[in-house]
Amino acid sequence: MSLLDKIFSQIESEAPEPNPDSRIRLVVGLGNPGPEYDGTRHNVGFDLVDRLAAERELKWKRERKFRSKIASANASLVLAKPLTYMNLSGNAVARLQRFHKLDPDQVLVVYDDVDLPIGRIRFRPEGSAGGHNGIKSLIEYLGTKEFPRLKIGIGSAGGREEMIGHVLGKFSAEECEELEKVLAIAQDGVNCALSAGLDRAMNQFNGRSTNSEGESESRTNDH
Numbered sequence: 001m002s003l004l005d006k007i008f009s010q011i012e013s014e015a016p017e018p019n020p021d022s023r024i025r026l027v028v029g030l031g032n033p034g035p036e037y038d039g040t041r042h043n044v045g046f047d048l049v050d051r052l053a054a055e056r057e058l059k060w061k062r063e064r065k066f067r068s069k070i071a072s073a074n075a076s077l078v079l080a081k082p083l084t085y086m087n088l089s090g091n092a093v094a095r096l097q098r099f100h101k102l103d104p105d106q107v108l109v110v111y112d113d114v115d116l117p118i119g120r121i122r123f124r125p126e127g128s129a130g131g132h133n134g135i136k137s138l139i140e141y142l143g144t145k146e147f148p149r150l151k152i153g154i155g156s157a158g159g160r161e162e163m164i165g166h167v168l169g170k171f172s173a174e175e176c177e178e179l180e181k182v183l184a185i186a187q188d189g190v191n192c193a194l195s196a197g198l199d200r201a202m203n204q205f206n207g208r209s210t211n212s213e214g215e216s217e218s219r220t221n222d223h
Helices: 003-014 041-055 086-099 133-142 160-167 173-196 198-205
Strands: 026-029 061-063 068-074 077-082 107-113 121-124 149-153
Touching: 026 041, 026 086, 041 077, 041 107, 041 149, 041 160, 041 173, 068 086, 077 086, 086 107, 086 133, 107 133, 107 173, 121 173, 121 198, 149 173, 173 198
Parallel strands: 026 077, 026 107, 107 149
Antiparallel strands: 061 068, 068 077, 121 149
Protein backbone atom coordinates (compact mmCIF):
# COMPACT_ATOMS: atom_id res chain seq x y z
CA MET A 1 0.00 0.00 0.00
CA SER A 2 1.40 3.41 -0.97
CA LEU A 3 1.71 6.32 1.44
CA LEU A 4 -1.22 8.11 -0.23
CA ASP A 5 -3.36 4.97 0.01
CA LYS A 6 -2.55 4.72 3.73
CA ILE A 7 -3.47 8.38 4.26
CA PHE A 8 -6.78 8.05 2.42
CA SER A 9 -7.51 4.79 4.24
CA GLN A 10 -6.93 6.50 7.59
CA ILE A 11 -9.18 9.43 6.63
CA GLU A 12 -11.90 6.98 5.59
CA SER A 13 -11.66 5.03 8.84
CA GLU A 14 -11.75 8.20 10.94
CA ALA A 15 -14.81 9.64 9.21
CA PRO A 16 -17.58 9.98 11.82
CA GLU A 17 -20.51 7.62 11.56
CA PRO A 18 -23.85 9.32 10.89
CA ASN A 19 -25.79 10.14 14.02
CA PRO A 20 -28.35 7.32 14.35
CA ASP A 21 -30.97 9.92 15.17
CA SER A 22 -30.40 11.67 11.83
CA ARG A 23 -30.04 8.66 9.57
CA ILE A 24 -32.43 8.18 6.69
CA ARG A 25 -35.36 6.12 7.93
CA LEU A 26 -37.93 6.59 5.19
CA VAL A 27 -37.25 5.88 1.51
CA VAL A 28 -40.07 6.98 -0.80
CA GLY A 29 -40.30 5.99 -4.44
CA LEU A 30 -42.50 8.31 -6.50
CA GLY A 31 -44.81 7.04 -9.21
CA ASN A 32 -48.41 6.51 -10.25
CA PRO A 33 -50.47 3.55 -8.97
CA GLY A 34 -52.20 1.10 -11.28
CA PRO A 35 -51.06 -1.53 -13.78
CA GLU A 36 -51.40 0.92 -16.69
CA TYR A 37 -48.41 2.81 -15.29
CA ASP A 38 -46.16 -0.19 -14.73
CA GLY A 39 -42.97 0.11 -16.73
CA THR A 40 -43.41 3.82 -17.48
CA ARG A 41 -40.58 6.30 -17.14
CA HIS A 42 -42.43 8.26 -14.45
CA ASN A 43 -42.48 5.15 -12.22
CA VAL A 44 -38.76 4.46 -11.83
CA GLY A 45 -39.07 5.54 -8.18
CA PHE A 46 -41.51 2.67 -7.61
CA ASP A 47 -39.17 0.33 -9.48
CA LEU A 48 -36.26 1.13 -7.19
CA VAL A 49 -38.08 0.75 -3.86
CA ASP A 50 -39.48 -2.56 -5.19
CA ARG A 51 -35.88 -3.74 -5.55
CA LEU A 52 -35.00 -2.51 -2.05
CA ALA A 53 -37.99 -4.39 -0.60
CA ALA A 54 -37.22 -7.58 -2.54
CA GLU A 55 -33.61 -7.77 -1.37
CA ARG A 56 -34.84 -7.48 2.23
CA GLU A 57 -37.64 -10.00 1.59
CA LEU A 58 -40.24 -7.44 2.65
CA LYS A 59 -43.87 -7.59 1.53
CA TRP A 60 -45.87 -4.54 0.48
CA LYS A 61 -48.98 -3.69 2.48
CA ARG A 62 -51.55 -1.06 1.65
CA GLU A 63 -51.93 1.44 4.51
CA ARG A 64 -54.93 3.68 3.96
CA LYS A 65 -54.03 6.10 6.75
CA PHE A 66 -50.78 6.83 4.90
CA ARG A 67 -52.36 6.67 1.42
CA SER A 68 -49.41 4.46 0.50
CA LYS A 69 -48.08 0.96 0.15
CA ILE A 70 -45.57 0.27 2.92
CA ALA A 71 -42.81 -2.32 3.27
CA SER A 72 -41.05 -2.43 6.62
CA ALA A 73 -39.59 -4.93 9.06
CA ASN A 74 -39.30 -2.32 11.82
CA ALA A 75 -39.40 1.42 12.37
CA SER A 76 -35.68 1.84 11.61
CA LEU A 77 -36.42 1.67 7.87
CA VAL A 78 -39.69 2.21 6.06
CA LEU A 79 -40.11 1.91 2.29
CA ALA A 80 -43.11 3.63 0.74
CA LYS A 81 -44.96 4.00 -2.56
CA PRO A 82 -47.59 6.78 -2.40
CA LEU A 83 -50.93 5.82 -3.94
CA THR A 84 -52.10 9.41 -4.37
CA TYR A 85 -50.84 9.76 -7.95
CA MET A 86 -47.76 11.82 -8.59
CA ASN A 87 -49.22 15.31 -8.16
CA LEU A 88 -50.36 14.65 -4.56
CA SER A 89 -47.36 12.61 -3.39
CA GLY A 90 -46.61 15.15 -0.67
CA ASN A 91 -49.87 14.35 1.12
CA ALA A 92 -48.83 10.72 1.63
CA VAL A 93 -45.23 11.51 2.54
CA ALA A 94 -46.24 14.16 5.08
CA ARG A 95 -48.51 11.65 6.81
CA LEU A 96 -45.64 9.17 7.08
CA GLN A 97 -43.20 11.82 8.24
CA ARG A 98 -45.52 13.03 11.01
CA PHE A 99 -46.40 9.52 12.18
CA HIS A 100 -42.76 8.43 12.46
CA LYS A 101 -41.68 11.84 13.86
CA LEU A 102 -39.00 12.29 11.21
CA ASP A 103 -37.06 15.36 10.22
CA PRO A 104 -37.11 16.15 6.48
CA ASP A 105 -33.47 15.08 6.15
CA GLN A 106 -34.46 11.57 7.26
CA VAL A 107 -36.69 11.16 4.21
CA LEU A 108 -35.02 10.08 0.95
CA VAL A 109 -37.17 10.56 -2.16
CA VAL A 110 -36.44 8.63 -5.37
CA TYR A 111 -37.84 9.88 -8.66
CA ASP A 112 -37.35 10.26 -12.42
CA ASP A 113 -35.42 13.18 -13.91
CA VAL A 114 -35.72 14.26 -17.54
CA ASP A 115 -32.57 16.38 -17.26
CA LEU A 116 -30.43 13.30 -16.74
CA PRO A 117 -29.86 10.78 -19.55
CA ILE A 118 -30.82 7.16 -19.04
CA GLY A 119 -27.97 5.44 -17.25
CA ARG A 120 -27.21 8.29 -14.84
CA ILE A 121 -28.20 8.91 -11.23
CA ARG A 122 -27.63 11.84 -8.89
CA PHE A 123 -28.03 12.25 -5.12
CA ARG A 124 -28.81 15.70 -3.76
CA PRO A 125 -29.34 16.90 -0.17
CA GLU A 126 -31.99 19.44 -1.20
CA GLY A 127 -33.25 21.44 -4.17
CA SER A 128 -36.20 22.97 -5.97
CA ALA A 129 -38.88 20.99 -7.78
CA GLY A 130 -37.19 21.52 -11.13
CA GLY A 131 -40.52 21.09 -12.91
CA HIS A 132 -41.31 17.73 -11.28
CA ASN A 133 -44.88 17.76 -9.94
CA GLY A 134 -44.24 15.06 -7.36
CA ILE A 135 -41.38 17.03 -5.81
CA LYS A 136 -43.45 20.21 -6.03
CA SER A 137 -46.12 18.48 -3.95
CA LEU A 138 -43.56 17.29 -1.38
CA ILE A 139 -42.14 20.78 -0.96
CA GLU A 140 -45.67 22.12 -0.43
CA TYR A 141 -46.72 19.51 2.14
CA LEU A 142 -43.41 19.23 4.00
CA GLY A 143 -42.96 22.99 4.01
CA THR A 144 -39.34 22.77 2.92
CA LYS A 145 -37.16 21.85 -0.03
CA GLU A 146 -34.45 20.57 2.31
CA PHE A 147 -34.95 16.83 2.03
CA PRO A 148 -32.56 14.41 0.28
CA ARG A 149 -33.42 12.94 -3.06
CA LEU A 150 -32.10 10.51 -5.64
CA LYS A 151 -32.75 11.39 -9.26
CA ILE A 152 -32.78 8.63 -11.87
CA GLY A 153 -32.30 9.81 -15.44
CA ILE A 154 -34.98 9.04 -18.01
CA GLY A 155 -33.83 11.43 -20.76
CA SER A 156 -35.82 14.28 -22.32
CA ALA A 157 -38.07 14.69 -25.32
CA GLY A 158 -39.13 17.86 -27.19
CA GLY A 159 -41.70 20.34 -25.88
CA ARG A 160 -44.37 20.11 -23.20
CA GLU A 161 -46.79 17.86 -25.12
CA GLU A 162 -44.01 15.53 -26.16
CA MET A 163 -42.65 15.51 -22.60
CA ILE A 164 -45.97 14.38 -21.10
CA GLY A 165 -46.07 11.46 -23.50
CA HIS A 166 -42.43 10.74 -22.79
CA VAL A 167 -42.66 10.49 -18.99
CA LEU A 168 -45.90 8.49 -19.12
CA GLY A 169 -44.57 6.26 -21.89
CA LYS A 170 -42.89 2.90 -21.43
CA PHE A 171 -39.21 2.21 -21.89
CA SER A 172 -38.10 0.61 -25.15
CA ALA A 173 -36.50 -2.85 -25.04
CA GLU A 174 -33.06 -1.26 -25.39
CA GLU A 175 -33.81 1.27 -22.67
CA CYS A 176 -35.05 -1.51 -20.37
CA GLU A 177 -31.63 -3.15 -20.52
CA GLU A 178 -30.01 0.14 -19.58
CA LEU A 179 -32.60 0.72 -16.86
CA GLU A 180 -31.83 -2.61 -15.18
CA LYS A 181 -28.17 -1.65 -14.97
CA VAL A 182 -28.78 1.81 -13.57
CA LEU A 183 -31.35 0.55 -11.05
CA ALA A 184 -28.70 -1.85 -9.72
CA ILE A 185 -26.31 1.09 -9.29
CA ALA A 186 -29.05 3.18 -7.65
CA GLN A 187 -29.91 0.30 -5.32
CA ASP A 188 -26.28 0.14 -4.16
CA GLY A 189 -26.31 3.92 -3.77
CA VAL A 190 -29.37 3.93 -1.52
CA ASN A 191 -27.95 1.13 0.59
CA CYS A 192 -24.77 3.18 0.94
CA ALA A 193 -26.79 6.23 2.02
CA LEU A 194 -28.65 4.12 4.58
CA SER A 195 -25.54 2.59 6.10
CA ALA A 196 -22.93 5.34 5.72
CA GLY A 197 -24.88 8.54 5.17
CA LEU A 198 -25.88 10.74 2.25
CA ASP A 199 -22.49 12.44 1.88
CA ARG A 200 -20.78 9.09 1.37
CA ALA A 201 -23.37 8.08 -1.21
CA MET A 202 -22.94 11.38 -3.06
CA ASN A 203 -19.18 10.97 -3.13
CA GLN A 204 -19.29 7.39 -4.34
CA PHE A 205 -22.26 7.41 -6.72
CA ASN A 206 -22.73 10.89 -8.20
CA GLY A 207 -21.10 10.73 -11.59
CA ARG A 208 -21.51 6.97 -11.82
CA SER A 209 -23.26 5.72 -14.91
CA THR A 210 -23.86 2.45 -16.72
CA ASN A 211 -21.11 3.45 -19.16
CA SER A 212 -18.40 4.30 -16.63
CA GLU A 213 -17.13 3.37 -13.21
CA GLY A 214 -17.24 6.97 -12.09
CA GLU A 215 -16.28 10.50 -12.94
CA SER A 216 -15.99 13.79 -11.12
CA GLU A 217 -19.09 15.93 -11.06
CA SER A 218 -19.85 19.37 -9.77
CA ARG A 219 -22.48 19.67 -7.07
CA THR A 220 -23.52 23.11 -8.24
CA ASN A 221 -26.04 24.31 -10.80
CA ASP A 222 -28.62 21.76 -9.70
CA HIS A 223 -32.40 22.12 -9.57
